[in-house]
Amino acid sequence: MIHSLFIINPSGDVFLEKHWRSVIPRSVCDYYLEAQRASPNDVPPVLAAPHHYLISIQSGGVALVAVCMQEVAPLFVIEFLHRVVDTFQDYFSDCTETIIKENYVVVYELLDEMLDNGFPLATESNILKELIKPPNILRTIANTVTGKSNVSSILPSGQLSNVPWRRSGVKYANNEAYFDVVEEVDAIIDKSGATVSAEIQDVALEICMPKCVLNCSLTANQGKYSYDPVSKVLLWDIGRIELPKLPNIRGSVSVASGADTTGANPSINVHFTIPQLAVSGLRVSRLDMYGAKYKPFKGVKYVTKAGKFHVRM
Numbered sequence: 001m002i003h004s005l006f007i008i009n010p011s012g013d014v015f016l017e018k019h020w021r022s023v024i025p026r027s028v029c030d031y032y033l034e035a036q037r038a039s040p041n042d043v044p045p046v047l048a049a050p051h052h053y054l055i056s057i058q059s060g061g062v063a064l065v066a067v068c069m070q071e072v073a074p075l076f077v078i079e080f081l082h083r084v085v086d087t088f089q090d091y092f093s094d095c096t097e098t099i100i101k102e103n104y105v106v107v108y109e110l111l112d113e114m115l116d117n118g119f120p121l122a123t124e125s126n127i128l129k130e131l132i133k134p135p136n137i138l139r140t141i142a143n144t145v146t147g148k149s150n151v152s153s154i155l156p157s158g159q160l161s162n163v164p165w166r167r168s169g170v171k172y173a174n175n176e177a178y179f180d181v182v183e184e185v186d187a188i189i190d191k192s193g194a195t196v197s198a199e200i201q202d203v204a205l206e207i208c209m210p211k212c213v214l215n216c217s218l219t220a221n222q223g224k225y226s227y228d229p230v231s232k233v234l235l236w237d238i239g240r241i242e243l244p245k246l247p248n249i250r251g252s253v254s255v256a257s258g259a260d261t262t263g264a265n266p267s268i269n270v271h272f273t274i275p276q277l278a279v280s281g282l283r284v285s286r287l288d289m290y291g292a293k294y295k296p297f298k299g300v301k302y303v304t305k306a307g308k309f310h311v312r313m
Contacts, residue, residue, distance in 0.1 A: 001118035002077060004067040005084075005111065008032070009097045016100060018111045020118045024067050028052050032065050041231060046074045059085045060095040083123045084114065090125050091134050106135050176297040177289065183278050184307030191265070191312055206269040207234040212259035218251030225249060268311040274304040 004024040007016040012033050014026050031049045043063075047054040055077040056065040064081045087110060088095040092103055100107055109132050113122050122128055188196040209216075209232040216227045216234060222245075223238035238247045255261060284300045 001068065001070070001072065002066045002080070002115060003069050003118060004028075006065045006067070007100065008063045008065060010061055012036070015097060016104070016107065018108065020115055022069075024052070024069075028054070028067055029065060032056060032063070036063075045078060055081070057081045057085070060097075060099075062095065062097055062100070080115075080120055080123070083120075084111070087114070087123070087125060087128060103135055106132065174297060175292070175294060176299065177287070178299045178301065179284060179287070181278050181282060181284065181300060181302045183280055183282070183302075183304045185279065185304060185309060186307040187309050189311045196312075206271065207236070208232065208267050208269070209234055209253070210255075210261065210266060212255045212261060214254045214256055216251060216253050218249050220247065220249040222247040265312070270306055270309040270311060272306045272309075276302050277304045278302045279304050 001021070003019065003021045005018045006014050006026065006029050008014050008029060014029055017026065028049060031047050031052075032043070032054050035047055036043050043056065043058070045056060047056075051069065053068045053070075053072070054065055055068065055072075055074055056063055057078060058064075064084060066077050066081060068077065085095050088100070088107070091106065091110070092099045110128060113128060113131055115121060122131065190196050209227075211232060213232060215229060218225055218227075218234075220236060220238075222241075223236060225234060225236040227234045236249055241247060287298045287300075289296055289298070
């Protein structure tokens with residue numbers, strides 16, 4: 001069971017805390033912060049303190065730390081924390097410190113409904129949206145003027161259904177059936193351009209710089225780039241590639257004085273999406289649906305995207 005939840009920003013400050021059982025002081029987060037300072041990019045997801053267990057995930061630059069006072073299945077808590085992040089992204093489009101601070105009231109209402117006395121209660125987005133309406137300017141002004149609560153007093157129709165993720169009694173003007181054919185491309189390309197291994201227009205390159213690199217001053221003819229001096233990762237978001245123009249990025253890289261750069265070969269991770277294409281040639285030629293007295297609309301969408309696409313320099 002989860003006793004408390006703390007949300008910590010990159011500076012190590014707790015800007016939101018929620019307690020379902022006993023109130024646990026913020027000082028318990030010191031164990032997490034010590035582990036983060038020791039290894040910023042590899043914080044153990046489960047930390048054992050003298051009287052508590054700290055289970056955490058990171059998303060959107062913030063850390064969600066759940067505190068338990070007795071042994072519990074770690075994956076159970078981690079899955080719940082990921083569901084909290086997914087809910088915030090569904091409600092507010094993102095899960096960052098700024099977004100959470102702007103929606104404190106709705107965040108606390110969601111946490112009240114998602115966990116009851118330390119146990120998950122309502123975690124399906126469809127049910128939560130019937131209980132707590134997503135925030136908008138008009139609803140916020142109306143609730144402020146009238147003093148009404150944003151939480152519904154009516155039990156969601158899907159709460160007692162066999163399919164709680166779907167509202168009951170849903171009717172549509174058109175009945176449609178969509179199928180997605182998603183293929184991932186996994187490949188490793190060496191520095192000579194040869195394909196080491198491969199399993200087969202939105203492109204992004206993630207370049208892992210050597211530890212001696214201090215900063216990058218670059219110019220890209222397409223897209224935008226960002227460099228994180230802490231993780232030593234250069235992210236170049238190219239966007240859609242329009243042929244015959246080829247995107248390129250040029251500039252200078254500053255390294256620490258006296259640093260040994262021999263053998264420092266960076267690697268590149270490539271992320272891309274190609275809509276309406278299945279590189280394997282797989283096609284859905286026909287789809288039959290039985291038991292329907294009407295003629296439903298049927299559609300198939302093809303997507304090819306990068307899986308593990310790694311280029312060695």
